[in-house]
Amino acid sequence: MANVDRANGFRPSKSLLGAPWTSLVRSYPAAATGRTQAEAGNIYIGSVVSLDANGDIVPAVTTGAVLGVVVACGTKNSDTALNTDNNHRYFDPDNLSKRYIKYDEDGYVGVVPAEGCLFSVQSSETGKVQGSTGAFGANTGSTTTGNSAVVIGAGADVTVVEFDTSPANDMASANARYIVKFNLHANAIDATNA
Numbered sequence: 001m002a003n004v005d006r007a008n009g010f011r012p013s014k015s016l017l018g019a020p021w022t023s024l025v026r027s028y029p030a031a032a033t034g035r036t037q038a039e040a041g042n043i044y045i046g047s048v049v050s051l052d053a054n055g056d057i058v059p060a061v062t063t064g065a066v067l068g069v070v071v072a073c074g075t076k077n078s079d080t081a082l083n084t085d086n087n088h089r090y091f092d093p094d095n096l097s098k099r100y101i102k103y104d105e106d107g108y109v110g111v112v113p114a115e116g117c118l119f120s121v122q123s124s125e126t127g128k129v130q131g132s133t134g135a136f137g138a139n140t141g142s143t144t145t146g147n148s149a150v151v152i153g154a155g156a157d158v159t160v161v162e163f164d165t166s167p168a169n170d171m172a173s174a175n176a177r178y179i180v181k182f183n184l185h186a187n188a189i190d191a192t193n194a
Contacts, residue, residue: 003168003175009046009141009148010069010119013164013179017116024117025071025110027090030057032104041103043070044141046148049111050186057109059139062157065186069119072110073101073146099146114185120164122177124153132160134180158182 012021028051035041035058043049043059047070050060060066072090075098090110091098101107123134135155141148152158163169164177 003170003173003177005122005175007122007149007151007175009044009150010048010121010136010180011046012069012071012112012117013120014118015116016118016181021112021117024112025090026068026113028057028067028109028111029055030073030101030107030109032106035059035103040139042139042141042143043073043101043107043109044139044148045070045073045099045146046150047139047141048114048136048148048150048182049109057111060136062135062137062155063184065184066114066157066182067186068111068113068115068117070109070148071112073107074098074109075101075105075107100141100143102143114182115187118161118179118181119158120177120179121158122151122175124151124175126172126174126176128160128176128178130160130162133183134158134160134178152178152180156183 015021048060049057050067052058074091090108133156134152135157136150158180160178162179169177
């Protein structure tokens with residue numbers, strides 16, 4: 001049975017730390033400076049990100065240190081009597097359907113650290129086995145769904161840890177999904193103090 005081509009970036013799958021991965025989400029700013037290209041500068045749910053020199057989130061580049069994967073996005077929200085903390089929210093109470101941050105917007109993102117989690121991702125190659133490596137492609141995504149369209153191909157950014165055992169996932173066909181770990185990552189706590 002052929003797999004459906006449903007690239008949606010990286011999705012947290014399991015924790016390496018023994019805790020639920022949902023407890024690993026950290027908030028980071030995503031300033032428009034440093035994200036200048038319309039396509040590559042957008043930040044989507046499932047995007048791989050790193051920190052720039054100013055401490056802001058930017059889309060990661062292959063072979064670089066990865067901070068983590070985006071699981072939530074929000075722009076700076078309104079200042080009301082009930083909403084006075086605008087600085088660290090990765091959701092926007094004025095627009096809960098916000099699913100990506102455009103390259104020219106300031107915002108906040110919720111990031112699952114790469115160092116403590118395994119991620120499910122679609123591959124553009126067939127025949128990967130446990131221990132195989134792969135690289136994530138250029139940052140792309142859908143401005144309609146807000147989902148990343150990044151898949152893994154040839155390279156060494158990630159290592160396949162196990163297979164995604166979903167009944168609809170045929171490991172011998174194109175567009176198979178794998179559970180992977182990032183090979184080069186930034187420490188999530190130290191990175192914020194850099």
